[in-house]
Amino acid sequence: MLTQNLLSLAIWLPILGGVAVLATASDARAPLARVLSLIVAVATFAVTIPLFTGFNPHTAAMQYVELRDWVPAFNIHYHLGVDGISLLLVLLTSFTTILVVIAGWQVIQEKVAQYLAAFLIMEGLMIGVFAALDAILFYVFWEAMLIPMFVIIGMWGGSNRVYATIKFFLYTLLGSVLMLVAFVYLYLKAGKSFDIHSFYTLKLSLTEQVLIFFAFFAAFAVKVPMWPVHTWLPDAHVEAPTGGSVVLAAIMLKMGAYGFIRFSLPILPDASHELAWFMIALSLIAIVYIGLVALVQEDMKKLIAYSSIAHMGFVTLGLFIFNAQGAEGALIQMISHGFVSGALFLCVGVLYDRLHSRNIADYGGVVNRMPVFASFMMLFSMANAGLPGTSGFVGEFLVILGAFQANFWIAFLAASTLIFGAAYSLWMYKRVIFGGVQNAAVEKLDDVNRREVLFLTLLAIAVLAMGVWPAPLLDVMHVSVDELLRQASATKIDALTAVVR
Numbered sequence: 171m172l173t174q175n176l177l178s179l180a181i182w183l184p185i186l187g188g189v190a191v192l193a194t195a196s197d198a199r200a201p202l203a204r205v206l207s208l209i210v211a212v213a214t215f216a217v218t219i220p221l222f223t224g225f226n227p228h229t230a231a232m233q234y235v236e237l238r239d240w241v242p243a244f245n246i247h248y249h250l251g252v253d254g255i256s257l258l259l260v261l262l263t264s265f266t267t268i269l270v271v272i273a274g275w276q277v278i279q280e281k282v283a284q285y286l287a288a289f290l291i292m293e294g295l296m297i298g299v300f301a302a303l304d305a306i307l308f309y310v311f312w313e314a315m316l317i318p319m320f321v322i323i324g325m326w327g328g329s330n331r332v333y334a335t336i337k338f339f340l341y342t343l344l345g346s347v348l349m350l351v352a353f354v355y356l357y358l359k360a361g362k363s364f365d366i367h368s369f370y371t372l373k374l375s376l377t378e379q380v381l382i383f384f385a386f387f388a389a390f391a392v393k394v395p396m397w398p399v400h401t402w403l404p405d406a407h408v409e410a411p412t413g414g415s416v417v418l419a420a421i422m423l424k425m426g427a428y429g430f431i432r433f434s435l436p437i438l439p440d441a442s443h444e445l446a447w448f449m450i451a452l453s454l455i456a457i458v459y460i461g462l463v464a465l466v467q468e469d470m471k472k473l474i475a476y477s478s479i480a481h482m483g484f485v486t487l488g489l490f491i492f493n494a495q496g497a498e499g500a501l502i503q504m505i506s507h508g509f510v511s512g513a514l515f516l517c518v519g520v521l522y523d524r525l526h527s528r529n530i531a532d533y534g535g536v537v538n539r540m541p542v543f544a545s546f547m548m549l550f551s552m553a554n555a556g557l558p559g560t561s562g563f564v565g566e567f568l569v570i571l572g573a574f575q576a577n578f579w580i581a582f583l584a585a586s587t588l589i590f591g592a593a594y595s596l597w598m599y600k601r602v603i604f605g606g607v608q609n610a611a612v613e614k615l616d617d618v619n620r621r622e623v624l625f626l627t628l629l630a631i632a633v634l635a636m637g638v639w640p641a642p643l644l645d646v647m648h649v650s651v652d653e654l655l656r657q658a659s660a661t662k663i664d665a666l667t668a669v670v671r
Contacts, residue, residue, distance in 0.1 A: 174236070175236060176218075176220060176221055176234050177221075177236055177250040177251070177252065177297075178235050178236055178250065178476060179217050179222070180214060180217045180218050180260065180264065180297050180301075181250075181294045181295075181297050181298045181301065182294060183213060183214050183217060183294070183296040184211070184267070184290040184291065184297075185290070185291050185294035185295070187207070187209075187210030187211075187213075187214070187290050188208060188210070188286075188287040188288070188289075188290030188291035188293075188294070189205075189287070189291070189625070190210075191206050191207045191210070191283050191286050191287040192283055192284065192287040193205050193260070193283075194206065194283045194314075195283055197279070197280060197281065197282055197283075200279075200282035200283065201285070203282050203283040203286055203287075203410050204260050204271075204275055204282065204286065207271050207286035207287070207289075207290055208268070208271050208272070210290055211264075211267045211268045211270075211271045211290065212268060214264050214267065214293065214294075214309050215264040215265060215267075215268055215480075217264075218260055218261050218264040218297075219261075221234060221252065221257055221260065221261070221393060222257060222335075222646070225252075225254070225257055225646060227645050227646050227648065228252060228649060229271075229649060230253060230254070230650050230652065230653030231253070231359045232251030232252065232253055232303060232647045233251060233253070233257075234250070234251060234252055235250065235251040235303075236248070236249070236250040236251070237248065237249050237250075240304075240307070241306075244306075244362075244364070244484065245363055245364060245606070246304060246306045246307070246364050247304045247307070247363050247364070247365070248304070248307060249302070249303040249304040249307060249365065250298075250301045250302065250303060250307075250370060251301065251303050252300070252301055252363050253650040253653075254407075254646045254647040254648070254650030254651070255428075255431055255501060255647055255650045255651070255654070256300040256301060256428070256432075257646060258501065258505055258643060258646065258647065259300045259421075259424055259428060259504070259505075260297050260300050260301065262421060262424070262505055262508045263292065263296050263300070263421050264297070265294060265632075266417060266420045266421055266508065267289060267290070267293040269416065269512065269516070269625045269628065269629065270289050270416055270417060271286060271289065271627055272621060272624060272625045273412055273413055273516055273519060274286065274289075274402065274411070274412070274413045275411065275621055276621065277411075277483055277519070277523055278326065278411070278413075278415070281325065282621050283593070284321075284325070284446060285322070285325075285326060285411075285546075286415075288318040288319075288322050289318070289322070289413060291318050292315055292318035292319060292322075292379075292417065295311050295315040295318070296311075296315055296421055296422070296425070298310075298311035298315075299311045299312055299315060299428070300424055300425075300428065303365065303366050303367065304364050304366065305353040305356070305357070305364040305365075305366055305369070305589070306335060306353065306364050306367060307364075308366070308432075309349065309350055309353060312346060312349075312389075312425070312456070313346055315345075315422075315425075316339060316342055316343070319338070319362060319414065319417070319418065319422070320335050320338070320339055322410065322411065322413070322414040323335045323338065323409055323410045323411075323414055326410075326411040326414070326429075326669070327409040327410055327411060327414070328408065328409040328410075328601070329409075330405075330409055331406065331409040331410075332409075332412070333409075334402075334405040334406050334408070334409035335406075335409075337401075337402045337405055337406070338402050338405070338406045341378045341392050341395075341399065341402040342389075342392055342393065342402075343387040344388065344392075345389035345391070345392040345393070345399075346388070346389050348384075348385040348386075348388040348389060349385060349386060349388070349389035349390075349429075350351060351385055352382045352385035352386055352605070355382065356369050356372065356382070356437070357582045359372055359374070359406065360372055366432065366433075368468040369433075369436075369437045370437060370657060372437070372662065373662055373663070374438070374440075374662045374663070375663060376435075376440050376441065376444065376663060378442065379438040379439075379440050379441035379444075379662065380441045380566075381436055382437070382441070383434060383438045383441040383442065383445060384550055386429065386430075386434050386438070386544040389426075389429060390425075390427070390429035390430050390433075390434065391425040391426065391452075393422065393423065393425050393426030393429065394423060394426035394482050394486060395423070395426065395479060395482070396426075396452050396453070396456060396479075396482075396483070396486060397452055397459065397460060397479070397483075398455045400456070400460070400479050403418075403423075403475050403478070403479060403570075404475040404476060406418060406475075407419070407471050407472070407474070407475035407478075407515075408469060408471050408472055408528070410474070411602040412515060412518070412519030412522065412652070413473075415515040415518075415519075416512045416515050418514060419474070419475075419507070419508075419511040419512060419515060420507075420508035420509070420511060420512040421508065423478060423482055423507075424504045424508065426482075426484045426497050426505075427482065427486065427489065427500065427504055429501060430486065430489055431489065431654060432639060435489065435657065435658040436654065436657035436658060437662075438662070439657065439658045439659065439660055439661065439662060440661055440662055440663055442490070442658060443492070443658075445576060448491070449486055449487075449490040450487060450490055450491070450580060452483075452486070453483040453484070453486040453487035453490070454483070454487065454527050454580065454583045454584065456479055456480055456482065456483030456486075457480050457484060457487070457583065457584055457586070457587045457590075458583055458586055458587070458590070459485040460476050460479045460480045460483065461464075461476075461477075461480045461586070461587055461590030461591065461593075461594065462590060463476050464476035464477045464480060464594040464599065465590065465593055465594045467480070467530075467594075468529055468530055468531060469523075469528050469529060469530070470518045470528050470530055470598060470602070471515070471528050472528075472625055473530075473594060473598055474511060474514045474515060474518065476594075477511070477554060477591070477594060477595070478507065478511050480568060480587060480590070480591070481503065481507045481554075481587075481591075482507065484499075484500065484503050484565065484566060484569050484584065484587065485500045485503050485504055485507075486500075487500070487573065487580070487584060488500025488501075488503065488565075488568070488569040488572060490575075490658065491569075491572050491573055491575070491576040491580070491610070492655060492658060493571070493572045493575050493576065494501070494573075494648075494651060494652065494655060495568050495569070495571045495572035495575070496568070496569055496571075496572025496573065496576070497572070497637040497654065497655060498644060498647060498648070499564075499565050499566070499567070499569035499570075499572055500505040500565070500567055500569060501565075501569025501573070501643075501647050501651070502561075502564050502565035502568060502636075502643060503565030503566065503568075503569060503639060504565075505561070505565075505636070505643065506553075506561035506562055506564065506565050506636060507562075507565075508562055508631075509553075509632045509633050509634060509636070510550055510553045510554050510561065510562055510630055511554075512629065513546075513550040513553075513626065513630075513633065514547075514550050514551070514554060516625060516629070517543070517546065517547045517550060518624065519535065520522075520543060520618060520622055520626075521536070521602070524615050524616070525609075525611055525612070525615070530598060530601050530602055531601075532609055532611075533601070533602040533603075533609065533612060534601060534602065534604075534605045534606065534607065534608040534609065534612065535567065535604070535605050535606050535607035535608065535612055536602055536603045536604075536608060536612060536615065537603045538612075539607075539612060539613065539614075539615040539616075539617065540615055540616075540617045540618065541617065542617050542618050542623070543617055543622075543626075544585075544603045545619045546626045546630060547602075548597065548599065548651075549598060549630055549633065549634075550629070550630075550633065551598070551599040552593040553593070553633045553637070554591060554595040555588070555592040555595040555596065556587070556588050556591055556592075558637075559634070559637045559638060559652060560579045560633050560634065561632070561634075561636035561637045561640070562591075562632045562633075562637070563622045563637060564636065564637060564640045566587065566588065569584060570584050570585050570623045572619075599670065607665060
């Protein structure tokens with residue numbers, strides 16, 4: 171029975187667990203809330219492991235499918251399933267949540283139960299986004315997920331948190347409304363069905379496809395975020411607590427790219443090809459221009475936030491060059507970026523907990539007091555720059571390889587990120603970690619404790635394992651990627667319509 175409902179279990183266990191943690195209520199019972207939330211997070215991860223071990227990598231069909239009536243009047247179903255693409259994102263979500271719970275163990279001292287409950291509920295909702303096969307179910311999870319993040323930034327964020335939360339909410343909500351309009355149009359077109367797979371078989375004219383493409387673009391590009399709708403991200407990251415930044419960078423940004431994979435490419439193949447130049451241009455601007463913007467940041471969180479935008483530019487580039495290397499590179503980059511950016515935000519969190527400053531200028535000479543921490547941060551900075559042997563290299567290399575097949579100049583501009591990435595990552599590292607101690611407060615810093623070593627070690631293992639041996643992930647996604655590219659290359663325009671055009 172349980173094996174048939176693993177996805178439901180992975181969604182509802184953290185949501186109900188979050189409600190149970192919330193019920194502990196007062197800070198007097200904070201130790202109970204912490205232990206309970208860790209048990210729930212580990213249990214959810216344990217539930218997602220059989221999804222991976224029992225997965226059949228030789229088929230592109232959805233697996234672990236669950237189908238129940240939800241709103242029969244509108245033909246809306248509770249319909250779940252994963253393929254080789256969404257499975258990896260589900261695992262990333264459940265793994266990241268454990269790290270977030272451990273990272274906030276001692277740091278959060280006020281409203282502990284509410285903080286941890288928000289993350290657990292958000293975990294369930296995010297897994298729901300990756301597993302939903304009904305458009306309305308997808309939309310409900312997609313919108314609901316904003317609420318815990320809104321609360322996390324608004325309650326535990328920095329001094330300018332109200333501005334950041336409202337900006338984050340408005341940007342994402344505006345895009346989502348247009349996505350809902352597109353879903354309703356496709357529903358009517360598909361004979362009143364919200365089933366995502368029924369959308370894949372629809373015949374749509376080029377005009378219809380282009381209009382729906384831009385409706386989806388409004389939702390997904392904001393979430394990625396792509397240039398020029400990226401400005402909410404640095405604000406949200408700077409104001410968010412460390413755990414919020416980790417989830418935002420590691421998982422939430424991937425939802426935009428996942429939306430393009432699940433909706434734009436298979437439903438709107440002609441528009442995707444027609445507008446590929448537009449998507450590639452925006453991706454290259456993100457890679458080159460935002461990389462240069464990251465170089466001049468004085469706030470560590472802002473620098474990593476801008477580097478996230480540049481790295482996500484790689485993901486959208488890989489998807490819209492329409493070859494296997496590019497698409498697989500994009501997916502590997504999504505997982506890798508989850509590990510690397512999450513790790514860098516946790517590193518900044520470790521420093522912030524001690525000195526209560528994110529400004530690069532307030533540090534310098536940290537290696538003299540925190541040699542173990544400096545070693546971890548070196549690894550993650552190198553991975554951020556795309557050093558061979560780390561996860562950061564695999565995705566970028568595959569995307570550049572795919573870009574070469576499409577156009578030399580696209581590959582050339584994309585490869586420039588290796589230079590810019592190294593520049594901003596190592597420039598930050600040098601100023602924070604090396605040199606003499608300039609600030610007297612740095613003299614009093616203590617090296618990482620056992621709790622911090624635990625979550626940094628887990629991430630270091632993930633980054634190195636994926637960099638040295640990415641085969642298990644590539645094997646899982648290979649057939650699903652081939653099916654995605656087949657759908658993206660098959661025209662939806664009727665022969666008659668094509669002649670008229």
